[in-house]
Amino acid sequence: MSVNLLDFDAKGLAGFCTEIGEKPFRARQLLRWIHRSGEADFAAMSDLAKGLRDKLSTTAVIESPRVISDHAAADGTRKWLLSVGAGNGIETVFIPETNRGTLCISSQVGCALACTFCSTGRQGFNRNLTVAEIIGQLWWANKALAEASDEVSGHDRAITNVVMMGMGEPLANFENVVTALDLMLDDNAYGLSRRRVTVSTSGLVPAMDRLRQRCPVALAVSLHAPNDGLRDQLVPINRKYPIRELLAACERYLESAPRDFITFEYVMLDGVNDSVAHAHELVKLVHRVPCKFNLIPFNPFPDSGYRRSSAGAVRCFRDVLMQAGLITTVRKTRGDDIDAACGQLAGKVHDKTRRASRGLMEMAR
Numbered sequence: 001m002s003v004n005l006l007d008f009d010a011k012g013l014a015g016f017c018t019e020i021g022e023k024p025f026r027a028r029q030l031l032r033w034i035h036r037s038g039e040a041d042f043a044a045m046s047d048l049a050k051g052l053r054d055k056l057s058t059t060a061v062i063e064s065p066r067v068i069s070d071h072a073a074a075d076g077t078r079k080w081l082l083s084v085g086a087g088n089g090i091e092t093v094f095i096p097e098t099n100r101g102t103l104c105i106s107s108q109v110g111c112a113l114a115c116t117f118c119s120t121g122r123q124g125f126n127r128n129l130t131v132a133e134i135i136g137q138l139w140w141a142n143k144a145l146a147e148a149s150d151e152v153s154g155h156d157r158a159i160t161n162v163v164m165m166g167m168g169e170p171l172a173n174f175e176n177v178v179t180a181l182d183l184m185l186d187d188n189a190y191g192l193s194r195r196r197v198t199v200s201t202s203g204l205v206p207a208m209d210r211l212r213q214r215c216p217v218a219l220a221v222s223l224h225a226p227n228d229g230l231r232d233q234l235v236p237i238n239r240k241y242p243i244r245e246l247l248a249a250c251e252r253y254l255e256s257a258p259r260d261f262i263t264f265e266y267v268m269l270d271g272v273n274d275s276v277a278h279a280h281e282l283v284k285l286v287h288r289v290p291c292k293f294n295l296i297p298f299n300p301f302p303d304s305g306y307r308r309s310s311a312g313a314v315r316c317f318r319d320v321l322m323q324a325g326l327i328t329t330v331r332k333t334r335g336d337d338i339d340a341a342c343g344q345l346a347g348k349v350h351d352k353t354r355r356a357s358r359g360l361m362e363m364a365r
């Protein structure tokens, strides 16, 4: 069986080169062809010897997950549904903004952590994505977006930031995610700065410590509640790693983090966690941790049992945090006309034009 070279970071590729009897420095050339040029055809890698190209064609492939569908929202958001085999689908979302373009990447098929307001959590856990499937989302999106922008302006890469905020809990797929992060940061691959790559976690404390040691990138933590009683209900992993331990891990993380704050994500659920009293409790809770808040209006999915907080409630909540000196943004809901908003991935599937996606998702359940 062929080896998929998207599975390797620089070190892995050097090992592969040695294995096939080539000098390890060939890895650098290969890495650049694969990730900087987006090349999948060994025959086109003109500065590699013909013998090596032939050898690669018989032993290796460069293969990202297959695209099943491609949706563009009115606001420019793009969403790709990708097949990862056996009827499993994952989603990748590109969000263009004025000065940056963010790719939101999935790390697992489904998720075992079962947060009650999350559509991916409702699906349950299916499996971890491989390195090739994780980095393949960036590899693919870069190519797809380059084609689009070449047509318009011949512009540079459209993706300036990556957030691990798609389907799955990235820190529950630690090794594969870290290898993919290595590639995102590698100058011979995507060359993104650590500040522009964000891992979002629901709070797997030991893995937060490992990430700090292995590959400190920007960190977002899904807090969602100002006390353990409520967080136990919304984010069940809180029963294992309660808020006190989580915040201590955040403080430790900041010692090595590329940014001097943690981003706390807080989904706004009507009548559940969105009162002014909750906001005051939150201010007290986080007073030791340098942080910013990102309030996410709940994105509904069928039978979720939750409603989105009103705009007024979100404003009052934000004002309390701001008055306490906490920088707080309210996440704009992007791409919700194509179900690409947070927590909607692989969720609602409705009309006939999306039959392919419905088939996949139903099989995935």
Ligand code: SAH
Binding pocket: 115, 117, 118, 119, 164, 165, 166, 167, 168, 169, 170, 200, 201, 202, 221, 222, 265, 266, 267, 296, 297, 298, 299, 300, 301, 342, 343, 344
């Ligand atoms: N598993 C990681 C990353 C993926 S979820 C985590 O939980 O952090 C990315 C963000 O979307 C998290 O903050 C998550 O809590 C939030 N989210 C999940 N479901 C949502 C929904 N239905 N509406 C709004 N945000 C949601």
Ligand code: SF4
Binding pocket: 111, 112, 113, 114, 115, 118, 119, 120, 121, 122, 166, 167, 168, 169, 202, 222
């Ligand atoms: Fe998993 Fe994150 Fe969804 Fe929780 S919010 S179920 S951790 S993907």
